[in-house]
Amino acid sequence: MKAIQFTGYGEVSKKVKTSEIVKPTISKDEVLIETYAASVNPLDIKVVEGKLKSVSNFKLPTTLGYDVSGIIIEKGENVPNFNIGDEVFSKVNRQGTFTEFVAVNQKLVSLKPKNTTFEEAASLPLVGLTAIQALKRGKLKSGESILIPAGSGGVGSFAIQYAKSIGAYVYTTTSSENVSWVKKLGADEVIDYKTVDYTAIVQDADMVLDTLGNEYTEEAFSVIKNGGKVITLVGPVDKETANRMKLNKITKLFLAFKRRKITKQIKQKSAFYSLVFMRANAKQLNEISELVESGTVKTKIDKVFPLKDTLNALLYVKKGRTKGKVVIKIK
Known part of the structure; x- marks a missing residue:
């Protein structure tokens, strides 16, 4: 079966290729999607460019x-809650969804929203889980204020x-x-960062999702x-x-050095900071x-690429100008 893999760390344009790999077999606790x-x-x-090598060790090619959405075609003997033919979506713990079949532990799978296409469902898992877990980490409450930068991106648009x-x-x-589009997501104040300094407008916020x-x-x-509170997805540990x-003592000391400016600001503001x-x-x-079935959260697809054009999809996302999610259509 076809799969999009990276063969080493470096430039995306040079390290990503289409491969033929073996169709996965499932364990008793997995489903085959x-x-x-x-x-x-x-x-x-970030993975291809080697920016996560310190926390993730990949056996190459990988x-x-x-994110994945599709139909269950096989299930293990210990899978009682799903049936063959179920339409599902999932965020996998390790990479491997840019391919024709994916084996996933049942504990990571959910029935996809009934009112979405497969493309829309595939756009949801990573960004949705990231937004929910970040806001829960910060214990955001009704009546509090939050700054969510980059509101047109995948995480930002869901988090809003x-x-x-x-x-x-x-x-x-x-x-x-x-x-205009971001306002339709429900944000109370949308700041055009090209013309306005957002730090002059946002004051005394309860939380920032960095x-x-x-x-x-x-x-x-x-x-x-x-x-x-400052809840970060990309800041220092x-x-x-x-x-x-x-982590070992040397790594912890290195990370403490990297966040020294943040540590000073945490003390000055008596703030809570968490990655x-x-x-x-x-x-x-x-x-x-x-949330999606009730209409509380709406999906937004920027572009859809076929599997054979996944490299172009990656390069498009790398530009950082997406409006919603970029999806790979596999079937």
Whole structure:
């Protein structure tokens, strides 16, 4: 069967290829999904470029992709809750969804929303789980305010809708051409970062969902109130997360050095800071499905590419100008 793999670390254009691999066999706790669609995430690009080598060790060549939607065609003997023919979606723990068939543990799978296409369903798992877990980590409550930068991206567009479903007041940033669309997602204040300094508008926010990293992680502390929260997806590893990862002493010292500016700002603002590593979670996938079926959260597909053009899809996402999700149509 065909699969899109990366053969080594480096430039996406040079390290991604189409391969022929063996169709997977399932264990007694797995289902075999015939892949109808998968979606591209910035995470796929970071993996190829070697930016996650310190936390993930891949046996190369490795099939790319984390999101999948499709139909169950086989199930293991210990799988009671799914049937052959079920339409499902999932976020897998390891890569391997840019291919024709995917074996997935039943604990990571959910029935796809009934009111979505396979392409729409494939756009949901990673970004939806990331947004939900980040906002739950920050314990966002009704009546609180949150800044969600990059509101037109996959995580940002889902997080805006999820935060509004909680009852939060949402600030977001986007480029001029996307302001109107992002407003339709429900954000209370949409800031055109090309013409306006968002730090002059957002003040005393209860939380920032940092999706950008680098200087934006540091700027997040300037817009939260004393005692506010910065939940990051891309910033330096916090002490608690480093301990939870059971890293060695030398690595912890290195990470402490890298976050020294953040540590200073945490103390100045008496802030809570945490890096979220998203985990696959079928229960939360069920929550996503309910949100979509009720109309609380709407999907947005930017572009759909066939499997043979996956490299172009990756390069398109790498530009950082997507409006919603980019999806690979496999069947």
